[in-house]
Amino acid sequence: MANDTSSNDQEKIKIGREYFSRADQGRPDILELLHEDAEIYFPKFGFGFGRQSLFEMIKGFEGALEYIRHDYDSLTFIPSGDYLIVEGTSHGKMSGKSWAGGKTPGGRFCNVFKFRDGRIASVHIYLDPDYTGEDEARFRWGKNRHW
Numbered sequence: 185m186a187n188d189t190s191s192n193d194q195e196k197i198k199i200g201r202e203y204f205s206r207a208d209q210g211r212p213d214i215l216e217l218l219h220e221d222a223e224i225y226f227p228k229f230g231f232g233f234g235r236q237s238l239f240e241m242i243k244g245f246e247g248a249l250e251y252i253r254h255d256y257d258s259l260t261f262i263p264s265g266d267y268l269i270v271e272g273t274s275h276g277k278m279s280g281k282s283w284a285g286g287k288t289p290g291g292r293f294c295n296v297f298k299f300r301d302g303r304i305a306s307v308h309i310y311l312d313p314d315y316t317g318e319d320e321a322r323f324r325w326g327k328n329r330h331w
Contacts, residue, residue: 193263196299200261200268203297203304204254214238223306227313238307245278252276255285266305268297281316286331289323290315 189197199217206214218235225231229241252274259272271294273285285291293311297304317323 189263193268195302196263196268196297197261199299199302199304200270200295200297201256201259203307204256204259204270208253218304218307219300222304223308225306225308227309227311248279250277250280258285266299268299270295270297276315278315281318283315283317288331289317289329292331 203214203217206217215235215238218238220235221233222235222238223231223233224235224237224241226241229244232238232240253276255273255275259270262269262271272292274291274293275284276282276291282288283290285293290312293309295310296306296308298306323329
């Protein structure tokens with residue numbers, strides 16, 4: 185993180201870190217970080233409107249996702265105006281299979297947060313939701329790839 189970030193940028197980064205921490209712990213108070221009318225985007229889920237839609241998105245993993253942890257040392261925070269871009273990796277286990285960003289096909293992500301009044305007004309999550317690489321038919325570039 186560069187030294188030329190403003191105190192407003194630092195506050196966005198602090199909220200971003202807290203978002204990932206609460207998400208990894210499954211804390212329902214994650215909603216306190218979001219505006220009531222927050223917009224949520226996740227691949228295959230599409231758009232959700234209202235902070236409760238975050239839980240609707242998470243429900244799609246019910247019964248399959250055993251755990252997810254974001255690799256805090258891998259997170260890169262890029263503040264820009266009302267936005268905070270966060271790129272990083274995660275690791276976890278789903279349906280008995282593990283993944284680790286940088287080692288397996290799944291686990292790399294980029295989140296785009298937009299802030300309003302010191303809270304998250306939108307979060308768009310960009311990643312391949314096939315965390316464990318089960319969709320082999322669409323791995324079109326052979327077997328010798330680097331993650």
